[in-house]
Amino acid sequence: MTVTEATLPRRLISTPVAGPLAALLLACLFFGLNTGQFFTGPNFSLIIQQVMVVGTLAIGQTLIILTAGIDLANGAIMAFGGIVMTKLAVDSGLPALLAIAAGLAVCAGFGLVNGLLVTRISLPPFIVTLGMLNVVFALTHIYSAEQTVTNLPAPLTFLGQTFRLGQTNVTYGSLLTILLFLLFAYLLGSTAWGRHVYALGNSPEVARLTGIRTRRLTVGVYTLAGFVYGIAALLLVSRTGVGDPQAGQTDNLDSITAVVLGGTSLFGGRGMVLGTLVGALIVGVFRNGLQLMGVPSIYQTLITGILVILAVAVDQLSRRRNR
Amino acid sequence: MTSPQTPVLQARGLVKRYGHVTALDGADFDLWPGEVLAVIGDNGAGKTSLIKALTGALQPDAGEIRLDGEPVRFRDPLDARRHGIETVYQDLAVAASLDIATNMFLGRELRKPGVLGRVFRLLDKKRMREESARHMAELKIGLRSLTQPVESLSGGQRQGVAVARAVAWATHVVVMDEPTAALGVKESGQVLDMIRRVRDRGTPVVLISHNMPHVFEIADRIHVQRLGRRVAELSPGEHGMAEVVAIMTGALQVSEGKAVVADQGAARAIGLS
Numbered sequence: 001m002t003v004t005e006a007t008l009p010r011r012l013i014s015t016p017v018a019g020p021l022a023a024l025l026l027a028c029l030f031f032g033l034n035t036g037q038f039f040t041g042p043n044f045s046l047i048i049q050q051v052m053v054v055g056t057l058a059i060g061q062t063l064i065i066l067t068a069g070i071d072l073a074n075g076a077i078m079a080f081g082g083i084v085m086t087k088l089a090v091d092s093g094l095p096a097l098l099a100i101a102a103g104l105a106v107c108a109g110f111g112l113v114n115g116l117l118v119t120r121i122s123l124p125p126f127i128v129t130l131g132m133l134n135v136v137f138a139l140t141h142i143y144s145a146e147q148t149v150t151n152l153p154a155p156l157t158f159l160g161q162t163f164r165l166g167q168t169n170v171t172y173g174s175l176l177t178i179l180l181f182l183l184f185a186y187l188l189g190s191t192a193w194g195r196h197v198y199a200l201g202n203s204p205e206v207a208r209l210t211g212i213r214t215r216r217l218t219v220g221v222y223t224l225a226g227f228v229y230g231i232a233a234l235l236l237v238s239r240t241g242v243g244d245p246q247a248g249q250t251d252n253l254d255s256i257t258a259v260v261l262g263g264t265s266l267f268g269g270r271g272m273v274l275g276t277l278v279g280a281l282i283v284g285v286f287r288n289g290l291q292l293m294g295v296p297s298i299y300q301t302l303i304t305g306i307l308v309i310l311a312v313a314v315d316q317l318s319r320r321r322n323r
Numbered sequence: 324m325t326s327p328q329t330p331v332l333q334a335r336g337l338v339k340r341y342g343h344v345t346a347l348d349g350a351d352f353d354l355w356p357g358e359v360l361a362v363i364g365d366n367g368a369g370k371t372s373l374i375k376a377l378t379g380a381l382q383p384d385a386g387e388i389r390l391d392g393e394p395v396r397f398r399d400p401l402d403a404r405r406h407g408i409e410t411v412y413q414d415l416a417v418a419a420s421l422d423i424a425t426n427m428f429l430g431r432e433l434r435k436p437g438v439l440g441r442v443f444r445l446l447d448k449k450r451m452r453e454e455s456a457r458h459m460a461e462l463k464i465g466l467r468s469l470t471q472p473v474e475s476l477s478g479g480q481r482q483g484v485a486v487a488r489a490v491a492w493a494t495h496v497v498v499m500d501e502p503t504a505a506l507g508v509k510e511s512g513q514v515l516d517m518i519r520r521v522r523d524r525g526t527p528v529v530l531i532s533h534n535m536p537h538v539f540e541i542a543d544r545i546h547v548q549r550l551g552r553r554v555a556e557l558s559p560g561e562h563g564m565a566e567v568v569a570i571m572t573g574a575l576q577v578s579e580g581k582a583v584v585a586d587q588g589a590a591r592a593i594g595l596s
Contacts, residue, residue, distance in 0.1 A: 191444040192432035195425055202418040209412055211401040211430035269420045 016263040017275040019314065023261075024282050031289030038292055041168030048170075051258075051284035052177040053078075053239065054251055055277060056232040058258040059184050060111075060225030062276045065259050066188070067221055068201045068268025069118065069125035073110070073132035074229050075251030079244070080140040081107040081233030086149035086243025089156055096155035104230035110136060111226020115219035133252065140245050149243030160238035173235045180231065184273045197221060201268030257304065258283060261311050282307065329392040331356050331527050332377060332408070332496050337386035339372050346372035347383060348551030354496060359518060359528045361538040363571055364548030370531055371500075373548060377529075378410045378498055379403035390495065407494030413501040416485030419474035423466065424448070424455040426473055427488045458491040459483070461524075462517050479510025483517060490521050497521055498529045503537055515541050535564050547571050 031038040057074045064071045085103035088094040094102070110132065117128045159173035188194035199207040200214055208214045236247055262279030264271025286307065287300045334352035339345070347369050354360050364370040375381040377388065379397030388395055390406055397403040400410065417426045433447045433454075434440030440447065452469050459466060464483040466476070473481055482502055489497045499518070503511040511534075518528055518541055532538050538545060539559045547555040547570050555570050555577040562570075569575040574586045 190446050190448075192434070192446060193444070195421065195429065195432060195446070198421055199418040199429055202420050206416070206418050207429075209400055209410070210418075211404060269418070 016270065017272050017278060019318075020261060020263045020275055020278040020282065020311070023311075024278050024285065027282060027285050027289065031285065031292065035289065035292040038289055041166060043288065043292075045168050045170050045174065047281065047284045047288050048174040048177070049239065050288065051280040052171075052173050053232050053236045053248075054254045054258060054283075055280035056177050056180060056235055057229060057248075057251055058255040058262075058276045058280055059180055059273060060228040060232075061255040061259050062262075062264055062271065062273045063184070063188075063197065063221050063225045063228075064125065065256075065264055065266060066197050066201045066268060066271060067218060068204075069218075069222075070129065070256070070266070071114070071222075071225065072126065072129040072252050073114065073136055074129075074225070074232075074255055075248035076133050076136040076140065077107050077110045077226060077229045078233045078236060078251065079246075079248040080110070080136050080143070081230045082237045082247060083140055083144045083149065083243050083245055085156060085233060086152055086237055087144065089153055090149050090151060090243075096153040100155065100234060103233055104227060107230030107233060108223050108227040111229070112219065112223040114226070115222030118222065119215040119218045137249075144243070144245040146245060148245070150241075152237065152241060152243070156234070157238045157241055159235055160241065171239075173238055176231070177235065178277075180228070181273060181277045188273055193217075198269050201270070203269075254283070257308050260308055263311075263315065265315070328356055330354055330389070331391060332529075333389040333392075334373075334377060335387050335389075337373065337376050337383045337388070339369075339376060339381060339383050345551050347376065347386075349386070350548070350551060351553045352377065352546065353556070354527050354529060355544075357522060357525055357527055358543040359522050359530060359541055360544050360546055361530045361532055361542035362546045362548060363532065363535075363538060363567070365571055368548040368571075369551040370548050372551075374410075374498060374500065374529070374531055377403075378408055380410075404492065407492075408496045408498065409489035409493035410498040411482075411485045411489045411500065411502055413504060416488075417473045417481055420472050422472055423459070423469045423476075423484050424452040426484055427451065427455040427458065427491065429488075431492070454491075455487075458487045462487050462490065462520055464517070477510065478506050479513050482506065482510070482514050486514065486517050486521070490524070490526065493526055495526075496529060497526055498531075500531045501533065502530070503532065503534060511537065535568065538567075539564055549573060 037043055057078060060074055061071055081103040084106050085099050088102055089096045089099035114128050114132055117123050118125050159176060160171055162169035162171050188197060196207065196212045196217055199210070199212060200217055204214050237243060240247070258280035259271070259276050260266065260279065261282050262271065262275030262277070264275055283304055286303055290300045290303065291297070330353045332352070332354040334350065337347045337350040339347040350369060350373050352373060362370055362374065372381065376383045379400045379402050395406060397406070418429060421429070428451045433451050435445045435447045439445040455469050462483065464480065464487060466480060473484060476484070486499070486502065502514050506514060515537060518530065521528055530538070530542065542559055545557045545559060545567060546553055547557065547567065549571060557567060557570070566575060570577060574584070576583050
């Protein structure tokens with residue numbers, strides 16, 4: 001009987017983030033060699049700003065995908081949260097912090113409803129969130145009366161403000177996004193709750209039989225994801241400076257793209273939230289780099305699509321080899 | 324079997340109906356300290372229902388369960404586990420992508436002492452690995468690393484992890500549902516060895532199995548379930564395999580410890596008459 005610890009290099013190679021990270025570094029190297037402006041502080045700050053909203057949405061998406069679910073409604077929930085925050089603060093004259101709290105609560109509430117529908121009525125997450133996508137999209141347009149909300153009070157745009165880091169201006173929102181990723185990496189990797197999320201995604205029945213309260217856990221995950229979408233709403237509002245009912249319409253799929261590129265399995269139970277950060281950055285780096293090289297934006301979308309298929313194909317092939 | 328002790332786990336007159344179907348029809352059950360008890364029965368005999376009732380996975384409509392002589396009622400599997408009854412479920416034993424130590428402690432994680440554990444809920448992975456290693460060593464399960472995901476293990480090793488976890492937490496009883504069903508010859512042998520070691524440590528084992536050679540190799544006693552009841556308690560030393568199968572299928576009946584032919588045709592068909 002020998003029990004040995006896997007050595008650090010081996011663990012680095014075997015971690016599911018290794019592949020995406022290598023892809024990200026290669027992409028950075030490629031764009032760095034091909035464009036002069038790529039490797040600059042301001043450019044990196046820009047990339048992070050561009051990915052922070054989808055990245056934050058993708059944190060919630062990661063949680064749900066780890067439980068073998070999927071969330072098609074997260075972009076819509078975020079848009080609604082943004083409208084709630086801005087309308088309450090601007091039109092209803094609520095104190096801005098209270099309006100933000102209300103927006104966060106509403107987003108968490110939609111997550112709770114999703115979680116209850118998934119667990120209590122045993123509906124597939126795909127169907128629940130597809131329905132919720134339409135419901136929330138409609139609510140957003142009804143509540144906002146198709147109007148963009150402007151003239152936001154300071155607390156709503158605070159996260160869009162910058163502080164100086166050396167020569168570079170960094171937004172508080174970027175910092176918050178990074179901190180959120182680290183927080184969830186800790187929760188998923190180093191707490192019992194995180195282990196239970198993985199176990200649930202592996203097999204709900206195994207998790208239940210080991211004494212994990214799987215329903216409560218699932219509802220908690222959806223609710224927490226909803227709350228994170230609320231934070232994404234605040235990031236979105238502070239980045240654009242308006243409450244926009246048209247916002248976030250493709251962000252649900254973009255967040256799934258980030259999760260998949262980050263090496264998380266859509267079948268649940270496998271993956272890491274830091275991989276999602278890497279996945280979001282891959283999309284951001286490609287868009288940014290191609291733009292710097294003068295490639296039209298529609299080709300950026302084309303390449304993102306190819307990347308997703310490539311990433312999943314590589315993942316599948318490597319897994320087949322391991323068997 | 325006569326013993327001055329009380330049974331570790333005992334049931335009297337368990338009944339479970341699902342609509343018109345009677346899964347348990349007054350089933351009795353006795354598990355004595357330090358024994359391996361095999362539970363056998365044809366499909367639909369009520370084996371699974373019996374085991375589920377004993378491990379809290381279903382609530383019997385009538386009847387009584389006693390643990391160490393005390394009446395108990397298990398609300399759910401978790402409740403049974405709290406009473407020291409651990410079950411290794413067929414195919415449902417481990418979370419595939421998690422490592423061995425995590426699986427060993429799933430649902431019972433250890434946290435770091437002090438503020439780190441209390442406030443930040445930080446897991447004590449090192450201690451969980453060490454204790455897992457100790458448990459695995461006790462059952463002589465050889466593994467390269469406790470940090471490898473369970474899905475990278477062979478079927479036998481995986482079953483080993485499940486058994487080790489059950490044994491680590493079981494203070495009263497370990498129940499194993501078809502632990503060798505999916506395994507090859509060599510791996511089955513390893514699991515049977517493990518079951519022996521569990522018994523030798525003093526924890527009684529309930530083994531549900533279809534595999535008669537395995538049952539005869541390892542069981543101290545055999546509980547035969549048929550038509551929702553216990554129809555016999557046999558000792559493998561006193562009854563042959565064909566005879567036990569005949570009792571299981573109803574070709575023979577047991578009265579006052581003697582096997583009696585109940586169904587001439589069936590008995591002759593399997594070479595007993």
